[in-house]
Amino acid sequence: MKAFKLGILAFGMCALPALSAFAQVSVTIDAAKPGPTINKNVYGQFAEHLGTGIYEGLWVGPQSKIPNTRGWRNDVLGALKDLQVPLVRWPGGCFADEYHWRDGIGARNKRPVKVNTHWGGVAETNAVGTHEFFDLAEMLGAQTYVNGNLGSGTPQEMAEWLEYMTSDTKSTLAEQRRKNGRAKPFKVDYFGIGNEAWGCGGNMKPEYYANLYNHYATFLKAPKGARPKLIASGGNDDDTKWTDVLSREAARGTDGISFHFYTLPTGKWDKKGAATGFDETEWASTMKQTLRMETMIRNNVAVLDKNDPKKKIGFYVDEWGTWYDVEPGTDPGFLFQRNSLRDAVVAALNFNIFHAHAERVRMTNIAQMVNVLQAMIITDKDRMLLTPTYHAYKMYIPFQDATSLPAVVANDAGYTLGATSVPGVSVSAARAKDGKLYVALVNTNPRKATDVDLNVAGQAVNAVSGQVLTADAMDAHNTFDNKQAVKPAPYSAKASGGKMTVTLPAKSVMVVAVEG
Numbered sequence: 001m002k003a004f005k006l007g008i009l010a011f012g013m014c015a016l017p018a019l020s021a022f023a024q025v026s027v028t029i030d031a032a033k034p035g036p037t038i039n040k041n042v043y044g045q046f047a048e049h050l051g052t053g054i055y056e057g058l059w060v061g062p063q064s065k066i067p068n069t070r071g072w073r074n075d076v077l078g079a080l081k082d083l084q085v086p087l088v089r090w091p092g093g094c095f096a097d098e099y100h101w102r103d104g105i106g107a108r109n110k111r112p113v114k115v116n117t118h119w120g121g122v123a124e125t126n127a128v129g130t131h132e133f134f135d136l137a138e139m140l141g142a143q144t145y146v147n148g149n150l151g152s153g154t155p156q157e158m159a160e161w162l163e164y165m166t167s168d169t170k171s172t173l174a175e176q177r178r179k180n181g182r183a184k185p186f187k188v189d190y191f192g193i194g195n196e197a198w199g200c201g202g203n204m205k206p207e208y209y210a211n212l213y214n215h216y217a218t219f220l221k222a223p224k225g226a227r228p229k230l231i232a233s234g235g236n237d238d239d240t241k242w243t244d245v246l247s248r249e250a251a252r253g254t255d256g257i258s259f260h261f262y263t264l265p266t267g268k269w270d271k272k273g274a275a276t277g278f279d280e281t282e283w284a285s286t287m288k289q290t291l292r293m294e295t296m297i298r299n300n301v302a303v304l305d306k307n308d309p310k311k312k313i314g315f316y317v318d319e320w321g322t323w324y325d326v327e328p329g330t331d332p333g334f335l336f337q338r339n340s341l342r343d344a345v346v347a348a349l350n351f352n353i354f355h356a357h358a359e360r361v362r363m364t365n366i367a368q369m370v371n372v373l374q375a376m377i378i379t380d381k382d383r384m385l386l387t388p389t390y391h392a393y394k395m396y397i398p399f400q401d402a403t404s405l406p407a408v409v410a411n412d413a414g415y416t417l418g419a420t421s422v423p424g425v426s427v428s429a430a431r432a433k434d435g436k437l438y439v440a441l442v443n444t445n446p447r448k449a450t451d452v453d454l455n456v457a458g459q460a461v462n463a464v465s466g467q468v469l470t471a472d473a474m475d476a477h478n479t480f481d482n483k484q485a486v487k488p489a490p491y492s493a494k495a496s497g498g499k500m501t502v503t504l505p506a507k508s509v510m511v512v513a514v515e516g
């Protein structure tokens with residue numbers, strides 16, 4: 001019982017304890033109490049040199065038969081443009097701390113071939129380097145998050161990379177950039193100083209990393225107005241120590257402290273659970289696991305509120321998403337997994353959590369964009385399909401840079417399977433840039449639809465219209481033979497007798513605009 005109550009409370013402004021299992025679930029939005037803006041970068045993406053995440057998934061090279069723009073495949077580009085990707089993080093991940101930027105500039109046929117030791121031990125041709133990354137970001141209209149190498153690099157190498165990218169002087173590095181085809185400086189919006197310093201980035205203690213962070217950051221110089229926001233690489237999972245140490249010791253010039261949390265259905269790294277073909281026990285445990293994000297953010301934000309009461313530092317969840325056992329028959333180092341309706345539900349639950357913490361959570365990056373972990377897009381040579389996670393991101397576009405609004409769930413009896421209980425309904429509401437009020441709802445119950453009464457305090461609700469994403473099976477997913485198996489359907493409803501009720505299908509994500 002205690003655990004159930006905690007689970008409900010963990011939803012903060014999203015849910016209230018159940019009043020009665022029989023009363024109708026209701027959502028009440030207070031449009032008169034605007035909260036913080038939901039930074040569009042909460043919808044950021046992560047593209048690492050890992051498996052076919054970049055090579056094949058995004059980059060095929062200018063000579064490829066697959067239609068491309070300067071090497072970037074057109075089908076994937078088009079789909080990502082439709083998604084309005086606000087920000088891309090590159091080149092890693094663990095890869096970042098072994099990446100030496102000079103390997104990725106100049107004539108492509110002269111670039112050194114390295115071994116991607118973290119991810120499958122495959123050849124890294126360095127065909128995608130700094131210029132190519134910025135070309136991609138500029139085509140997408142996305143902001144850039146470049147992750148520097150602290151683990152195996154030097155302060156000099158990192159400082160020179162930033163100079164190469166941002167300098168508008170006649171320095172040798174700026175001239176080298178011009179010679180390599182880029183006259184004006186690149187726009188580096190965010191720069192990360194290392195990655196997972198507690199693990200693949202160097203197995204450090206937070207105090208030691210904080211010293212290194214300050215050391216490296218001292219030499220990161222860029223022209224006035226072109227200085228990127230610096231990111232200190234923080235902790236993961238239930239740990240708040242990194243946030244504590246870094247917000248005290250590495251706060252100079254730091255725009256944000258990063259944080260990583262992956263959803264494993266079983267919660268165990270040695271047997272994470274399958275991406276498809278799972279039973280309801282793993283559906284329920286996945287919901288439970290992913291909702292831990294709420295507690296983790298809350299605990300870290302409490303630490304930040306203590307150490308940084310002026311709220312200068314953001315909490316950047318720059319790696320999150322589902323992580324399953326790799327698809328049988330694929331290279332274990334490529335982290336390829338299928339993506340089902342469950343992933344879309346996981347994504348939407350996390351969006352609602354991020355919105356509830358919009359004040360501090362100003363950026364997140366799902367891992368990863370194409371073909372790796374919880375991907376938006378899966379490719380197979382010249383073929384491409386959109387995943388349920390892609391559809392969830394697209395449905396939530398109105399929340400980018402929207403003003404969050406308080407929304408409270410009442411009478412939620414929750415979803416219970418055996419000893420596992422989670423809230424049945426998750427909600428988020430916001431006033432979007434188009435002036436409309438949007439509501440996002442998630443039903444975590446894979447067996448039962450739920451009617452939800454929708455109220456906006458002090459105003460009538462006459463109708464709602466938008467989209468709903470669901471499917472018959474918990475693990476429904478798109479394949480190259482059936483790319484449309486999971487896709488959003490239109491949804492609309494009208495008020496009746498002064499009451500606006502929406503029907504949330506079992507295991508569904510819904511985003512609707514409210515008409516007053």
Ligand code: AHR
Binds near residue numbers: 092093367
């Ligand atoms: O996203 C895959 C890997 O997960 C990243 O490279 C690393 O930072 C994390 O452990």
